[in-house]
Amino acid sequence: MLTQRLLLSDRGGMIVLGLVLLAMVLVPICNILVPETSSLHISTFMVTLLGKFLCYALLALAVDLIWGYCGILSLGHGAFFALGGYAMGMYLMRQIGPRGQYGDPLLPDFMVFLNWKELPWYWQGFDMFWFAMLMVIVIPGLLAFVFGWLAFRSRVTGVYFSIITQALTYALLLAFFRNEMGFGGNNGLTDFKDILGFPIAANGTRISLFLASGFMLIIAYIACRYIVTSRMGKIIVSIRDAESRTRFCGYKVESYKLWLFVFSAILAGIAGALYVPQVGIINPGEFSPLNSIELVVWVATGGRGTLFGAIVGAFTVNYGKTIFTSYSPETWLFALGALFVIVTLVLPKGLVGLFNRNKKVPAKINTTAEPTNSTAETAKENV
Amino acid sequence: MNILSQARRSLGQADPNFGAPLDTTKGTILYVEGITVSFDGFRALNNLNLYIDEGELRCIIGPNGAGKTTMMDVITGKTKPDEGSVFFGQQINLLELSEHQIARGGIGRKFQKPTIFEALSVYENLELATAADKRVWWTLTQQLNSAQKYRIDEVLLQIGLQEHRYKNAGALSHGQKQWLEIGMLLMQNPRVLLVDEPVAGMTGEETEKTAELLLSLAGDHSVIVVEHDMKFVRSIARKVTVLHQGSVLTEGTMDQVQNDPKVIEVYLGE
Numbered sequence: 210m211l212t213q214r215l216l217l218s219d220r221g222g223m224i225v226l227g228l229v230l231l232a233m234v235l236v237p238i239c240n241i242l243v244p245e246t247s248s249l250h251i252s253t254f255m256v257t258l259l260g261k262f263l264c265y266a267l268l269a270l271a272v273d274l275i276w277g278y279c280g281i282l283s284l285g286h287g288a289f290f291a292l293g294g295y296a297m298g299m300y301l302m303r304q305i306g307p308r309g310q311y312g313d314p315l316l317p318d319f320m321v322f323l324n325w326k327e328l329p330w331y332w333q334g335f336d337m338f339w340f341a342m343l344m345v346i347v348i349p350g351l352l353a354f355v356f357g358w359l360a361f362r363s364r365v366t367g368v369y370f371s372i373i374t375q376a377l378t379y380a381l382l383l384a385f386f387r388n389e390m391g392f393g394g395n396n397g398l399t400d401f402k403d404i405l406g407f408p409i410a411a412n413g414t415r416i417s418l419f420l421a422s423g424f425m426l427i428i429a430y431i432a433c434r435y436i437v438t439s440r441m442g443k444i445i446v447s448i449r450d451a452e453s454r455t456r457f458c459g460y461k462v463e464s465y466k467l468w469l470f471v472f473s474a475i476l477a478g479i480a481g482a483l484y485v486p487q488v489g490i491i492n493p494g495e496f497s498p499l500n501s502i503e504l505v506v507w508v509a510t511g512g513r514g515t516l517f518g519a520i521v522g523a524f525t526v527n528y529g530k531t532i533f534t535s536y537s538p539e540t541w542l543f544a545l546g547a548l549f550v551i552v553t554l555v556l557p558k559g560l561v562g563l564f565n566r567n568k569k570v571p572a573k574i575n576t577t578a579e580p581t582n583s584t585a586e587t588a589k590e591n592v
Numbered sequence: 593m594n595i596l597s598q599a600r601r602s603l604g605q606a607d608p609n610f611g612a613p614l615d616t617t618k619g620t621i622l623y624v625e626g627i628t629v630s631f632d633g634f635r636a637l638n639n640l641n642l643y644i645d646e647g648e649l650r651c652i653i654g655p656n657g658a659g660k661t662t663m664m665d666v667i668t669g670k671t672k673p674d675e676g677s678v679f680f681g682q683q684i685n686l687l688e689l690s691e692h693q694i695a696r697g698g699i700g701r702k703f704q705k706p707t708i709f710e711a712l713s714v715y716e717n718l719e720l721a722t723a724a725d726k727r728v729w730w731t732l733t734q735q736l737n738s739a740q741k742y743r744i745d746e747v748l749l750q751i752g753l754q755e756h757r758y759k760n761a762g763a764l765s766h767g768q769k770q771w772l773e774i775g776m777l778l779m780q781n782p783r784v785l786l787v788d789e790p791v792a793g794m795t796g797e798e799t800e801k802t803a804e805l806l807l808s809l810a811g812d813h814s815v816i817v818v819e820h821d822m823k824f825v826r827s828i829a830r831k832v833t834v835l836h837q838g839s840v841l842t843e844g845t846m847d848q849v850q851n852d853p854k855v856i857e858v859y860l861g862e
């Protein structure tokens with residue numbers, strides 16, 4: 210019953226998750242077992258790149274949940290990603306211990322450099338992995354809760370909401386740039402040595418992080434499916450399509466938006482936490498408003514309101530970016546802008562819409578009795 | 593127990609106790625008194641008084657811009673008035689409650705423009721409107737129980753959409769959408785139904801069916817219908833209230849109202 214609801218009825222999702230699972234099996238094999246001389250060998254660099262993409266996919270999933278299903282266009286989700294990343298970065302910094310350049314047993318290098326004598330209170334506890342992981346969830350979740358509570362309660366919607374989320378991430382960018390904040394300022398947190406005792410750059414660690422990212426993506430996908438296929442999911446779609454009708458049906462729209470926003474922010478935070486050990490650095494640049502816009506483009510490209518479309522979008526756009534920037538980095542932004550325009554004009558349902566078009570009977574024609582859940586599905590794909 | 597203070601105490605979070613029987617001992621279910629609403633100095637409602645009896649079918653007419661929709665906004669909590677009071681029964685002050693609480697409490701509203709969930713099926717539209725626990729965490733796991741399913745079937749029959757239950761609501765005809773919206777109100781087991789221009793844009797046959805539907809609802813519910821179509825109003829009206837420039841111009845039977853010199857002046861003056 211539940212598998213039917215969550216997975217089997219979601220063909221595109223099954224395919225995408227299948228590919229992710231396949232990669233999780235093949236990539237480690239091709240990296241470890243296949244000799245480097247073979248053309249099937251996958252380098253550790255590639256493993257890390259794919260791991261990064263999985264984190265992006267998780268982030269895109271978070272955005273699609275609120276944008277595609279509830280119509281909340283957050284242009285500040287990069288902030289939650291970065292906060293999750295910083296929480297992980299703080300753990301990784303504390304793991305360095307006395308191995309820093311200044312050899313201080315407790316203080317990270319940048320604090321010694323600033324002449325700080327003791328660890329600020331908000332760095333306490335981050336030497337414990339469980340605590341840091343808790344913060345990965347709590348910090349983005351709490352910020353989203355407070356921010357969302359204020360915004361949704363005052364009924365800030367549409368483009369106004371998008372603008373204030375941009376302002377939020379920009380404000381955080383400026384704050385984290387400041388050395389006095391105690392997060393390494395401009396340089397951010399880097400020079401990590403190990404995670405849970407394993408050397409961070411080792412092959413095995415990289416593979417594990419890649420697998421953890423894939424695993425998290427699958428769990429998050431199933432959780433999102435659970436939400437959107439529940440009655441709550443229908444209410445969320447109703448809020449997107451007819452907010453005041455939903456309200457006059459007796460639903461407290463603000464609460465629905467708020468909890469969905471918080472959940473989405475937590476997913477973004479987890480994505481950031483998995484991302485940081487793989488790229489080896491977190492700096493204020495991750496708060497850049499442009500990042501948040503870029504990830505909305507991923508979702509639009511893949512196809513919003515489908516969940517798996519977000520994953521497809523994150524992979525294609527970022528793969529394109531990797532290729533593109535190796536030829537002509539300075540024109541990437543133009544390419545991204547062009548992509549957004551093209552998708553908006555030509556592919557309103559994104560890449561997965563292209564793939565779905567031939568198969569699905571348009572909802573308007575299907576008038577005969579059929580099971581409710583398939584109707585709901587057609588409906589979702591028609592938005 | 594004093595429902596009002598209960599609502600206050602809970603900071604507007606929990607619902608007032610609508611489960612307790614509504615106090616309508618005086619026979620009146622809705623008291624709208626001295627309501628004034630201004631938009632940038634313009635008075636959309638001006639000291640409006642309106643009393644609706646239990647089970648009554650009331651028609652409200654008036655020229656465009658008379659404030660009919662604004663009046664519904666005030667009763668349903670969408671617009672807070674500058675002055676006046678709105679009571680549901682003798683005890684519940686609607687001005688202290690928000691839209692979703694008023695809706696849960698038994699005042700359903702149909703919008704002027706049909707507003708349904710077009711991406712969902714007819715059945716799902718009714719499912720969402722079902723009177724049930726509507727807090728976020730419940731809806732994550734909740735399923736319909738058999739009583740609720742039975743109620744949906746009942747309402748589908750009532751609004752004449754039983755053959756379209758799995759159809760996408762967006763694919764319904766204009767008239768069917770209006771009925772579906774009325775059906776959604778019925779799912780909430782309302783005491784009062786506010787229906788804004790139900791037959792605008794309907795065919796003659798659809799209009800007749802709508803008149804039948806609304807007449808069948810009166811008695812079990814108090815129904816307030818705002819309408820422009822005089823022929824339609826004549827076919828359903830028992831008591832008519834004429835609104836003009838934000839206040840009540842006159843009240844009475846259709847014949848009384850149509851022969852009232854003030855009304856003739858307003859309508860001819862247009």
Ligand SMILES: Nc1ncnc2c1ncn2[C@@H]1O[C@H](COP(=O)(O)OP(=O)(O)O)[C@@H](O)[C@H]1O
Binds near residue numbers: 631655658659660662
């Ligand atoms: N949100 C608003 N802001 C400014 N003016 C409004 C607003 N809502 C309604 N009005 C004005 O109030 C008057 C009454 O409107 P309304 O209640 O919609 O009239 P009716 O439904 O009787 O046609 C109109 O003149 C309208 O322009």
Ligand SMILES: [Mg+2]
Binds near residue numbers: 660662
């Ligand atoms: Mg009106």
